[in-house]
Amino acid sequence: MSADAPGSGVTGLRRFVKRPAGAQGAPAPRIPLPGPQNTSAQASQARADQDAERCELCSEVLDGRHGHLVDTDKRSIACACRACYLLFTHGGAAGGKYRAIPERICHDPERPLDGTDWNELQIPVTMAFFFRNSALDRVVAGYPSPGGVTECELDLEAWDRLAVAYPLLAELAPDTEAIFVNKEEVFLIPIDMCYSLVGELRLYWQGFDGGAEVRAALEAFLTGLRRRAVVLAREGER
Template structure:
């Protein structure tokens, strides 16, 4: 964003119009942290939450029309809608999310409304037998995962290396996450 050098570990901001993530020095990042400001850029926070009691059952997942067992959803403030992406061999693929199906998920778990538009996503992983996991993560973490999976993707379901990378990623997310308030495991 500016001429200030940045290190390997740095912050990101989102360009709301182009949906582009941009690397930023700490000063530039801090300029865009006010969530109520009507600015072109928004700082990506570093908040990680785990929704322990939230599961998206098979029926609800089918209604969301996401063809794989992993997706991230976020609120796009420019388009005023929730958008879902899932990984694949070409990178992030947008799903035509049926809004009534998503609204049903939010109604059953109103805590999901605390997602910050444009900069935080709900990362859902469906797993056979375990019910899966659900985390609130920074949007840049989702694109990091999708980019890594794209480089490793083999075959129809991603292959062994992609699944190992997914497992390692979710272990890191679980380690960084704190419990989301208000969600009680059934």
């Protein structure tokens, strides 16, 4: 493990905290990939083949909608075709090295986050995400900042206390899902969405608080979450 992005610790997932290739102000790709290195005049077909997104396990060419796996050794995210994705939806395969990132987005409108509980976590901003790093057995908080993403480890007891009050937090799958908090709104989301958001915000970041473009990108992200989120099923309703 190495921390190769400024401001990012070893606990996060490296791939999505890198600055995406592309012009300033251009729409960020959903998943920032390294830009093509090839500047020579090779056939454009070769380039198109090279640029095609491929399954990182079997090299099958991927279409736009495909699944993602967390590589728990490298702490990075891999693109996967449907067949490879499904192999890893039930843990166990490949010794647990890869875990499929679930696609669900949930919220619990009955339990908005209370300001006092938020203060207990001592996060100095109003938006942050949390995920469980199974290798460290820690909950890690991440939030965007001028230098990229800032991460800090939380003590599990504080998290477990909150999870009693907020059942959505107890739903969090290790390594593959995140709890996304913006003021009193709380969502359970796929972890790759967090990192693509962070990559996008970083692209637009200006000044100390991010500026208008960051606020607009965050608002668009929240609108998408509100539209897609399903209400968490209570015990006994499942």
